[in-house]
Amino acid sequence: MTHVLVVDDDPAIASLVAFKIGRLGARVSVESDGEAGLAAARQLRPDLVVLDWMMPRMNGLEVCAALRADPDPQVASVPVVLLTAKAQESDVERGFVAGATDYVVKPFSPRELVSRVTAALPPGALTP
Amino acid sequence: MTTPPPPGWPALLGALTRQLPDLTVCLFDSGHRFLLCRGTWLSRRGLTEADVLGRTVTEVVLASFAADVDGLVAAALAGRAGTAEFAVDYAAVTGAPGAVWEISAAPATGPDGAPLALVTCRDVVGLRAIDAARSTSERRFRTAFDTAPTPMALLATAAGPAPAAVSRVNAALARLVGRTPGTRLEWDLARAAVADGLAGGGLAGLVERALRGETDLAVDTWLRHADGTLVPVSAASSPPVPATAPDGSERTELVLLLRDTSAELATHRALTEALAGERRAAEHQRRLETLRGDFVAAVSHELRTPMTGILGNLEVLLDGEAGPLTPLQALMLATVERESQRLRRLIEDLLTTAHLDSGGLVVLDDADVDLAAVAAAAAQEVAGQLTRRGQRLVPDLTGPAWVRGDAGGLRGVIAELLSNAAKVSPEGAAVRLSCGPDRGEVLVAVADCGPGIPEVELPHVFDRFYRTAHAGAQALPGTGLGLSLVAHTVAAHGGTVSAESGPQGAVFTVRLPAVTTPTHLAGSPA
Known part of the structure; x- marks a missing residue:
């Protein structure tokens, strides 16, 4: 079963994302800050991480960089979809430099997020 | 026969006549005969x-005064010295200019003890002329000095370390310090220049430095007015000039x-205060702008x-x-x-406004863009918005119309203008x-069928948060930010946007610099 980790300090967004992805038949875990998210990713080794940028205790970029530097190859290669309220081109570049697979700018449509998450996973991992 | 001179x-x-070229010296023996004669008198007489x-x-000697000289x-031969003056008209004798001879005779004694007469003779006309000229120029100087509109003081100092004293002030200076020119004032100012009792300290220093030979001197100082108040003055000094005092002594003026x-x-x-006020206001304004920018950014x-x-x-x-939702819930x-x-658009x-305020650029991309x-x-x-109101778009697009810039930003500009046109036009x-291209530019025009924009409102439609009276009255959706962002974006592309209004509605025109040969097409096969 495909396992998606959602890391966002805003419970409204975290639960919305979890609901949408859960409806596609994935198992969803939720963490509410960067440090907890990194620890969960290392322990749970999910198939994809949806990661908020602006968070207390390690922001999304730091978590992303830490994941990419992880000795566990599965953790280091996990697809990461970044959630950001920053729309500027330079900010987007920073996200990719930190190792993000894709990004969605807030306020985003849940449909769009699901499309990007589906695209970042191997074909057939989710069934929209 | 002639007696040889002693x-x-x-x-x-x-030697004497070489030292004093205008002096003629003659020596006579007891027989009133010339023993010696040197000097200019001889040449004046043609001898x-x-x-x-x-x-x-x-x-x-000429007959007219020969007896007197004799x-x-x-x-002198009898032991008495004497002096006399004689005016001579040489025109008739030698053609030389006339002279006034001052002739002095003094007793002298020869080596053999015989009495001799030593006579000196000089033309005093030239000396008198110099004296006269000097006194005339002195009078002229005094008159100009006394009546000059510039307050002035004449300072004099005797040779040596004596401090300079004011010897004369003019009427303008007396007026400036509320006094009448006179001895008392001159004494006062003399003391002032020395002891700073009546004038700022800079004045004494200025005079000292001028006397030392420094040039281009000026100081800002003050004088004390008769009523006790201080009069601010700027003082400058002439170079010191050697002069003769009325008593004949040498002095420097x-x-x-x-x-x-x-x-x-x-x-x-007043200017300094006004400038400081202006700076304070500008600083306050800048702080307010920063605060507002921070606030808007944080809130957004x-x-x-x-x-x-x-x-x-x-x-x-x-x-x-x-x-499932019921139709009413949906x-x-x-x-x-x-x-x-x-709300999201707002x-x-x-x-975006806050980003622009903080100096951000609206042009995200710099590419060749076909504006058509x-x-x-x-x-x-905006097709959906037009359709909902039963409106139709009448396009007249002549492409390609190349410009440089950000396609997304420019699409937003035109969409904003079209959306506004749809809002103000009737269903x-x-x-x-x-x-299309237009004389080195690319021109985009959006014309609506709305009520137009009153002339007084036209200059403000691109102002931030400005909403026309019509938009307010009709409660048309909008934030008053759209057109200001349009203006920002167009300006960032080096273009202009303008609004005109006529009976058929308003026309918004965007002009951007045209690119004749887009980079990606340059050099490609024709």
């Missing part, structure tokens, strides 16, 4: 020394020129996250993913969704969109 005398007289030696006074010689700087100081103070950021929650959950609800949620989207506009194609895409973007009306 030994030593010829050399002495020669040489050889012509006169051995001859008597009466034989040589009398002077006789007196200089002129102090003073300028009343009260008005200048008052103006300067914080608003984006809840908007995600609101719009995302609405989408899930409207998609029926959380269970209708109400659609209203919530529409209003939330409006937040986006605020965030961009206009078509913008028309597509079923036509909105016209034209785009």
